[in-house]
Amino acid sequence: MRILHLSDTHLYGDPTARHYGRIDTAAALRGVLNRLAGLEGVDLVVHSGDASEDGTVESYRRLHALLDPFAATLGAPLVVAMGNHDVPAAYAQVAGPGDHDPRYQDRVITTVGGARAVVLDSSVPGAGYGHLDPAQLEWLRSVLAEPSVGGTVLVVHHPPLTAATRMLRALDLDGVDELAEVLVGTDVRAILSGHYHHEMTGQLAGIPVHVTPGITNVVDPVAAGDHERSLALSGASILQIDANGTAPGIITSLWPNAGDTGGDTAGDVRVPVYDFGPENVQAIIDAAGR
Structure with missing residues (x-):
């Protein structure tokens, strides 16, 4: 199974809105596509x-206006998970309720060759961190109790990995150990996440975890020091899962952000989209963190 992994488009209903006053997020997505x-x-x-x-609702209409024809051209199903900025009830008005527990945007999508994608909604209203409650985990356990012919890919916005920066660690996923317990011995071949806005790989219960870079911006977790900094880049990944279920091969590309409206600095990836110092970071943690 070959998977195109996208994340963190941060679209607006208002086409004139700019992310951090700089990024036209719809243009960024169009550029990646x-x-x-x-x-x-x-x-x-x-x-x-x-x-x-x-x-x-309008932001989700814009999402599907761009992604639906693109996925149709590829002949591939489209799977969308909910993140901390998303509103599942608004999304359901555009995409429909789907095959999921009515309390969540959790659902199962069958892909080609009998493989399936299982989507978990890790969003917490009004918060930046993620959470999976016992009812969701029991639902997941019941789904995975019946293996699929081609294996399963689990999609959850908040990665079940320890974040690389202080701010992201305050906005990570609750209940990782409980999720791992559910996944042991199942046919899950990979876990796909976003949220961190930079590529990251790891494992949970022996299952590969892949975090793809953001489309609206890409976080620099290595050179930012005690700051939180993102660059005017966009990224996407391709994963290949072999028929025997071996760990996926992953390739990722980064490009200049096609939605950068930074005036004289537009297109200059040396100029951060944002650069938060320790005080700004603490304010974000206080407002949206655990």
């Missing part, structure tokens, strides 16, 4: 959350 126009052999398109920035 233009870069990917020549892709072939994709079996599944995954958007692993924070599809919207403002949680409006």
Whole structure:
């Protein structure tokens, strides 16, 4: 199974709105899709959350206006998870309730060759961190009790990995150990996440975890020091899961952000989209963290 992994588009209902006053997020997504126009052999398109920035119905209409024809051209189903900026009730007005527990945007999507994608909604209203409650985990356990022919890909916005920065650690996923316990011995081949806005890989219960870079911006977790900094880049990943279920091969590309409206600095990836010092970081943690 070949998967195109996208995340963190942060679209607005208002087409004039700019992320951090600089990024036209719809243009950023269009730029990535233009870069990917020549892709072939994709079996599944995954958007692993924070599809919207403002949680409006119109933002989700814009998302599907861009992604639906793109996925159709590839001949691949589209899977969208909910992130901390998303509003599941608003999304359901556009995408429909789907096959999921009515309390969540949890659902199962069957892809080609009998493989399936299982989506978990880790969003917490009004918060930046993620949470999976016992009812969701029991639902997941019941789904995974019946293996699929081609294996399972789990999609959850908040990665079940320890974050690389102080701010992101305050906005990570609750209940990782409980999730791991559910996944042991199942047919899950990979876990796909967003949220961190930079690529990251790891494992949970022996299962590969992949975090893809953001489309609206890409976080620099290595050189930022005690700051939180993002650059005017966009990224996307391709994962290949072999028929025997071996760990996925992953390739990721980064490009200049096509939605950068930074005036004289537009297109200059040396100029951060944002650069938060320790006081700014603490304020974000206080407002949205655990």
